[in-house]
Amino acid sequence: MNMPDYPLKQIPFYSIILNDKFWKNRLDTNTVVTIPHVLRRCEKSKRIANFEIAGSLTTEKRTSKLPFDDSDVFKILEGVAYTLKLTPNAELEQYGDEIIDKIATAQEEDGYIYTHRTIDPENPPIISGRERWEKLTIDSHELYNVGHLYEAAVAYYEATGKKTLLNVAVKNAELILEIFGPGKNESPPGHQEIEIGLVRLFKLTKNERYLDLAKFFLDLRGSKDRIGYEAYVFQSMDSFPFKGPDRFEYNQTHEPVTKQKEAVGHAVRAVYMYSAMADIVMLYNDENYLIALDQLWEDVIQHKLSITGGIGAQAKGEAFDEAYVLPNYYDRFNELGVYNETCASIANIFWNFRMHLIHGTSKYIDVLERTLYNGLLSGISLEGNTFFYPNPLASKGDIYRRKWFDVACCPSNIVRFIPQVQSYIYSLKNSRININLFIGSIVKIDLNEEIIELHQKTNYPWNGLVEIDVNPSKSMEFSIALRIPGWVRNKPVPSDLYHYITTNEEKFRLEVNNKLIDLVISEEGYCIINQIWNKGDRILIEFPMPVRRVLAHKKVKDCNGLVALERGPIVYCIESIDNYNVEKLKLNDNTHLGHQYQEELLNGIVTITGSVQNLEINVKQDFLAIPYYGWAHRGRSEMIVWMHH
Numbered sequence: 001m002n003m004p005d006y007p008l009k010q011i012p013f014y015s016i017i018l019n020d021k022f023w024k025n026r027l028d029t030n031t032v033v034t035i036p037h038v039l040r041r042c043e044k045s046k047r048i049a050n051f052e053i054a055g056s057l058t059t060e061k062r063t064s065k066l067p068f069d070d071s072d073v074f075k076i077l078e079g080v081a082y083t084l085k086l087t088p089n090a091e092l093e094q095y096g097d098e099i100i101d102k103i104a105t106a107q108e109e110d111g112y113i114y115t116h117r118t119i120d121p122e123n124p125p126i127i128s129g130r131e132r133w134e135k136l137t138i139d140s141h142e143l144y145n146v147g148h149l150y151e152a153a154v155a156y157y158e159a160t161g162k163k164t165l166l167n168v169a170v171k172n173a174e175l176i177l178e179i180f181g182p183g184k185n186e187s188p189p190g191h192q193e194i195e196i197g198l199v200r201l202f203k204l205t206k207n208e209r210y211l212d213l214a215k216f217f218l219d220l221r222g223s224k225d226r227i228g229y230e231a232y233v234f235q236s237m238d239s240f241p242f243k244g245p246d247r248f249e250y251n252q253t254h255e256p257v258t259k260q261k262e263a264v265g266h267a268v269r270a271v272y273m274y275s276a277m278a279d280i281v282m283l284y285n286d287e288n289y290l291i292a293l294d295q296l297w298e299d300v301i302q303h304k305l306s307i308t309g310g311i312g313a314q315a316k317g318e319a320f321d322e323a324y325v326l327p328n329y330y331d332r333f334n335e336l337g338v339y340n341e342t343c344a345s346i347a348n349i350f351w352n353f354r355m356h357l358i359h360g361t362s363k364y365i366d367v368l369e370r371t372l373y374n375g376l377l378s379g380i381s382l383e384g385n386t387f388f389y390p391n392p393l394a395s396k397g398d399i400y401r402r403k404w405f406d407v408a409c410c411p412s413n414i415v416r417f418i419p420q421v422q423s424y425i426y427s428l429k430n431s432r433i434n435i436n437l438f439i440g441s442i443v444k445i446d447l448n449e450e451i452i453e454l455h456q457k458t459n460y461p462w463n464g465l466v467e468i469d470v471n472p473s474k475s476m477e478f479s480i481a482l483r484i485p486g487w488v489r490n491k492p493v494p495s496d497l498y499h500y501i502t503t504n505e506e507k508f509r510l511e512v513n514n515k516l517i518d519l520v521i522s523e524e525g526y527c528i529i530n531q532i533w534n535k536g537d538r539i540l541i542e543f544p545m546p547v548r549r550v551l552a553h554k555k556v557k558d559c560n561g562l563v564a565l566e567r568g569p570i571v572y573c574i575e576s577i578d579n580y581n582v583e584k585l586k587l588n589d590n591t592h593l594g595h596q597y598q599e600e601l602l603n604g605i606v607t608i609t610g611s612v613q614n615l616e617i618n619v620k621q622d623f624l625a626i627p628y629y630g631w632a633h634r635g636r637s638e639m640i641v642w643m644h645h
């Protein structure tokens with residue numbers, strides 16, 4: 001079978017050894033702190049016990065009762081699998097195996113798995129319905145959960161060769177195939193995710209029925225003549241739990257996916273759906289899906305992206321807001337203002353990388369990089385044991401990271417994201433290697449049956465100097481394409497939603513074996529070096545990294561008259577622990593801004609300093625800005641990203 005697939009290839013995360021300080025620290029923290037922390041929390045909150053109770057392994061009573069509890073355990077197992085694949089760890093693997101055995105006992109005879117219903121079918125969680133899948137489109141998360149099960153099962157099998165979880169997943173998928181399909185149950189899942197899971201299951205098993213089922217679920221959305229639609233409308237009228245944007249837009253059932261042009265509704269649901277649509281574009285060669293997807297991407301990048309790469313700016317409904325509505329503050333008591341959920345940043349990365357694999361251009365990586373270093377990283381503390389769910393761009397001092405949440409999607413999502421971060425560094429286009437991200441690492445790439453080893457050395461994101469040793473197994477001709485980031489090309493985002501106040505005219509430097517290379521940037525956004533490469537060749541690229549002032553499009557009302565600071569891929573903020581009266585500071589457009597690496601601060605960061613006018617007391621004062629991701633680490637602090645100018 002020769003299925004179509006993405007024209008560009010991702011390099012698997014386990015072929016890449018991270019060795020730079022910035023990301024290696026994060027990876028080690030994920031392994032040593034975050035994974036044990038979230039596993040303990042899953043034990044404490046009885047999420048793991050739920051599988052034992054459902055499997056009659058214990059007479060303990062159920063305590064947690066949210067419909068998506070099972071998914072957290074699946075997602076953490078996915079993260080455990082990646083971690084084991086990178087570094088074998090007998091103790092962790094044994095613990096993973098034990099959890100998997102419990103999951104297997106919780107699976108019902110016919111393959112159904114949803115612990116709360118199995119434990120007490122008479123009292124399923126709110127919004128789950130008395131019958132299986134009865135409130136699937138409303139919010140039971142029955143198929144969302146198993147989507148994460150499929151992803152975990154594939155990952156665990158690929159890491160350990162063990163099939164127990166994969167067998168659970170396949171048995172469940174077979175049940176879903178029996179129940180759902182044309183002329184059978186035609187209710188679309190209320191929270192997208194199973195589509196991504198099914199594609200992964202298909203890629204491993206080569207069973208095309210799983211792929212067809214993924215497309216079937218996507219095609220159900222917004223098709224009003226489907227079986228079960230009336231029941232959904234009827235239930236939505238009074239029992240829908242959520243009050244906010246249109247309830248059909250909320251879970252993207254307002255239109256068929258190919259007719260959707262604007263990103264609306266719950267951001268994580270939407271962007272998991274767009275990611276699955278990208279898979280379908282390639283695997284089915286579906287032009288209509290691609291047209292919709294390109295329009296949705298333009299809408300988000302043109303209108304709905306926070307400067308941090310965060311998406312889903314509306315707290316109410318954790319949703320996309322109208323065009324240009326990008327608030328900064330989050331009101332946690334009234335669920336108003338900005339949201340930018342950590343999971344939405346992760347989803348944004350999944351989606352943008354897929355868009356890159358379709359189109360080959362670097363603008364998707366610009367969005368990915370911005371999201372990665374800012375909106376996503378703020379979601380987890382440097383210590384690795386506290387988390388943000390929403391990631392606002394300003395705070396009155398009442399927002400802090402928490403150890404856990406009843407709705408724990410974000411911590412478990414981070415656990416599975418961090419170990420695969422290196423898989424976004426490279427992509428392959430035929431015999432061309434794209435270097436997308438600048439992260440110290442060693443990779444072995446299989447190219448035309450030869451092995452190319454690349455060794456990146458850099459202090460990115462603090463310094464724009466990157467050295468790459470190129471070591472092919474024999475002298476051979478191929479291309480290496482270096483992404484020239486948007487921030488180097490005076491374009492912070494691939495739209496006019498944000499722009500730098502001034503143009504930086506400094507040129508970047510590119511050398512191969514100490515010889516300067518002409519700086520030609522391809523339409524795709526890369527400098528492409530095609531030559532015969534020999535062992536010991538060295539590329540050197542140096543991006544100037546001045547401090548930049550950024551303005552938002554004038555239609556973004558919450559940013560009118562305000563300026564933000566960036567340096568390289570990093571967005572900055574100022575906190576009241578370092579600065580008096582953060583909301584009242586005015587930065588003159590011409591004031592000189594200094595920057596300095598401070599090893600002892602927040603695990604080593606570059607800070608920005610300068611002089612500002614305090615508008616309240618009308619005096620000059622010095623200010624210090626830190627990377628946005630590093631806020632809320634030194635006690636409760638007021639914070640702003642956008643200053644007056």
Ligand SMILES: [Zn+2]
Nearest residue numbers: 341343409410
């Ligand atoms: Zn989340």
